Amino acid sequence: MNEQPPFDIVLREQQRLSELLSSIEETARQNRTKIANHETYMAELKKERLDSVSWREKNSLTEKLIENDAFDPAKYLASFQMTDSPYFGIVGINDCDRRLGAREYRIGKQGFVSHDNRALVVDWRKAPISRFFYDYELGDEYCETIQGKEREGVITRRDTVEIAKRRLRRMECGDDVFELAGGGWVKNPKQYHSTTDTKLANQDHRMVDIVSLISPDQFHMITAEATDGCTLITGGAGSGKTVVSLHRLSCLQFNDPDRFTPERCLVLMFNKVLRNYVRQTSADLLGTTRVDTFSAWALSAITALTGKVIKPVVGDALTARKKSSRLSALLARYVREVQEVEPLQDLWRFYGQPYVLDALFVDGTGREEFLADLRLRYSVRSQAVSFADLSVLLRLCQLRENEGPVREALDWYAHIIVDEGQDLSLLELEAILAATDRHSSITLSADSRQKILSWVDAADFDLFRTNLKEVGVSNETLSVSYRCPTEIMALAARISNRDSEQVGRHSGALEYHRAEDEEGALALLRRLVEQLTSEDRNSLTAVICKKKSDEKMLHKALAGIPGLHQQGELTFEPGALVTIAHQVKGVEFANVILYDPNSRNFRKSALDRNLLYVCVTRASRRLDIVYWRELAAGLA
Numbered sequence: 220m221n222e223q224p225p226f227d228i229v230l231r232e233q234q235r236l237s238e239l240l241s242s243i244e245e246t247a248r249q250n251r252t253k254i255a256n257h258e259t260y261m262a263e264l265k266k267e268r269l270d271s272v273s274w275r276e277k278n279s280l281t282e283k284l285i286e287n288d289a290f291d292p293a294k295y296l297a298s299f300q301m302t303d304s305p306y307f308g309i310v311g312i313n314d315c316d317r318r319l320g321a322r323e324y325r326i327g328k329q330g331f332v333s334h335d336n337r338a339l340v341v342d343w344r345k346a347p348i349s350r351f352f353y354d355y356e357l358g359d360e361y362c363e364t365i366q367g368k369e370r371e372g373v374i375t376r377r378d379t380v381e382i383a384k385r386r387l388r389r390m391e392c393g394d395d396v397f398e399l400a401g402g403g404w405v406k407n408p409k410q411y412h413s414t415t416d417t418k419l420a421n422q423d424h425r426m427v428d429i430v431s432l433i434s435p436d437q438f439h440m441i442t443a444e445a446t447d448g449c450t451l452i453t454g455g456a457g458s459g460k461t462v463v464s465l466h467r468l469s470c471l472q473f474n475d476p477d478r479f480t481p482e483r484c485l486v487l488m489f490n491k492v493l494r495n496y497v498r499q500t501s502a503d504l505l506g507t508t509r510v511d512t513f514s515a516w517a518l519s520a521i522t523a524l525t526g527k528v529i530k531p532v533v534g535d536a537l538t539a540r541k542k543s544s545r546l547s548a549l550l551a552r553y554v555r556e557v558q559e560v561e562p563l564q565d566l567w568r569f570y571g572q573p574y575v576l577d578a579l580f581v582d583g584t585g586r587e588e589f590l591a592d593l594r595l596r597y598s599v600r601s602q603a604v605s606f607a608d609l610s611v612l613l614r615l616c617q618l619r620e621n622e623g624p625v626r627e628a629l630d631w632y633a634h635i636i637v638d639e640g641q642d643l644s645l646l647e648l649e650a651i652l653a654a655t656d657r658h659s660s661i662t663l664s665a666d667s668r669q670k671i672l673s674w675v676d677a678a679d680f681d682l683f684r685t686n687l688k689e690v691g692v693s694n695e696t697l698s699v700s701y702r703c704p705t706e707i708m709a710l711a712a713r714i715s716n717r718d719s720e721q722v723g724r725h726s727g728a729l730e731y732h733r734a735e736d737e738e739g740a741l742a743l744l745r746r747l748v749e750q751l752t753s754e755d756r757n758s759l760t761a762v763i764c765k766k767k768s769d770e771k772m773l774h775k776a777l778a779g780i781p782g783l784h785q786q787g788e789l790t791f792e793p794g795a796l797v798t799i800a801h802q803v804k805g806v807e808f809a810n811v812i813l814y815d816p817n818s819r820n821f822r823k824s825a826l827d828r829n830l831l832y833v834c835v836t837r838a839s840r841r842l843d844i845v846y847w848r849e850l851a852a853g854l855a
């Protein structure tokens with residue numbers, strides 16, 4: 220392949236890259252030598268100490284060993300991990316201060332300082348420098364305070380590059396794109412490059428980072444200094460709430476590593492699907508920070524507080540009542556008035572208090588049966604906790620604990636990210652807040668249009684927001700939707716009865732496919748899935764239906780199509796999958812086929828409208844609607 224580019228700008232960048240790679244290698248070599256020399260010296264000292272017969276000499280050698288250990292080069296010479304793709308951005312400035320003058324910075328996912336002490340790559344989280352890249356356009360004048368000094372000047376270059384396996388593959392410079400295509404370098408007009416393009420190229424549809432794409436608005440949120448209290452990020456579907464929160468935590472950890480250690484940070488996701496979707500990127504950005512569902516974290520927090528391992532059962536007819544915001548104040552009262560040592564006995568006793576029963580059974584129906592059941596549970600010391608009991612039990616245990624911080628459960632975390640906060644109950648939100656240290660530092664993302672759980676009271680979130688005022692709350696709004704093309708966002712606006720959001724720059728497709736009957740719709744669906752998967756084998760198509768029973772039936776109807784994922788398996792490999800609406804919140808697919816969204820399955824209630832909004836906004840490229848009966852309101 221002839222990769223000799225006919226473009227000077229590309230040639231110069233290839234040269235820069237090659238020099239950088241040589242420097243990375245040389246630095247690594249010198250570091251290895253320094254570390255080896257240190258190890259040899261330490262081994263010699265240890266041997267000398269072993270051979271020595273004088274205790275004075277032994278003591279002096281021990282001191283020397285301790286002293287030298289503090290200067291172990293392995294501790295401070297961080298190895299550079301990003302050699303395959305050392306940087307993604309280039310920003311040039313011409314500063315009015317002549318000592319600084321004209322210079323360029325390369326921005327990467329990890330900073331690199333060479334053996335001869337030159338900062339050749341700047342970490343994207345080093346806001347004072349990376350701000351030039353994220354906050355400004357080519358030709359803009361800047362005025363910034365950097366390390367206490369006023370800096371003024373002009374931005375002379377702002378390019379994005381793609382480097383893979385140590386080779387330059389693409390450069391975006393102003394309106395031009397230079398890229399390797401079909402064996403040589405070509406120049407094209409700039410086109411919008413979305414994260415879906417990256418996913419297709421990687422053949423992996425899990426979340427990707429957006430470090431090279433962060434918008435100025437997002438940059439401000441991501442790099443905002445840690446404050447006490449809650450940062451509430453709101454915004455419509457696909458506006459970047461999840462990615463922005465994760466990048467924000469990455470910045471906090473980078474800039475204040477002593478406070479935001481991975482074990483003192485926590486990311487809570489809506490369900491396992493969303494957790495799996497973000498896991499790779501969260502690991503890249505946040506290292507070993509725990510990313511989990513609320514239930515999984517609550518279980519471990521209960522264990523940390525009580526020493527008990529709980530195995531909750533699924534299904535509880537009283538779920539909505541046990542999530543009621545009224546229980547919050549009642550728990551506080553109960554803990555003040557009643558003493559009970561055993562945690563589960565404590566829970567049964569709490570439910571049995573007359574004022575709790577009044578709150579749970581407003582019209583009295585079912586109250587006596589519940590009380591009889593509680594008495595039985597108390598007498599046999601029942602351990603049968605349901606998922607709905609978890610937040611009550613956790614809050615109860617937190618309120619009972621008087622001894623101060625408890626690892627991963629109480630007064631412990633330096634920062635917690637809560638995604639999809641609108642679907643958490645007041646008790647769940649309060650338990651999370653109680654798990655933070657005295658700074659109550661939380662990033663909470665939420666979109667009221669995507670509230671889909673019937674058992675959570677819609678007012679809970681507002682109540683929590685009001686309560687948060689005590690610890691401090693700052694509101695941030697993301698207003699551009701990057702995921703969905705214009706056509707789909709216009710439909711989403713109709714469904715949610717709200718104004719259409721500002722949309723990123725890509726276009727897509729929205730098509731309706733009407734069949735005569737169910738049989739016709741299934742045949743149509745099959746043809747569509749076959750067409751979409753064969754047209755682009757790297758893409759991921761999700762068929763979304765409302766009911767669990769339809770999921771099985773649709774999977775059967777699509778059997779044999781190459782690339783069809785196993786039933787019930789929601790992975791993000793290329794191909795096609797069938798899933799239900801409640802599983803897909805927070806995630807996205809290149810293509811979505813919404814199957815049979817009829818007016819009986821999606822009624823005019825707020826929850827159904829929200830669910831429909833969630834479904835249509837999962838598509839980053841195209842949305843197809845297959846139907847044969849009356850469409851749900853908003854779709855027609």
Ligand SMILES: Nc1ncnc2c1ncn2[C@@H]1O[C@H](COP(=O)(O)OP(=O)(O)OP(=O)(O)O)[C@@H](O)[C@H]1O
Pocket residue numbers: 413414415427428429432433434437454455456457458459460461462463666669701702804805806807836
């Ligand atoms: N500045 C950006 N430039 C390009 N793409 C972006 C940008 N910010 C976010 N995205 C992309 O937009 C999509 C949506 O991001 P994300 O999932 O974080 O949004 P969200 O607000 O959490 O959505 P939802 O509420 O639907 O879960 C992702 O594919 C993400 O990579």
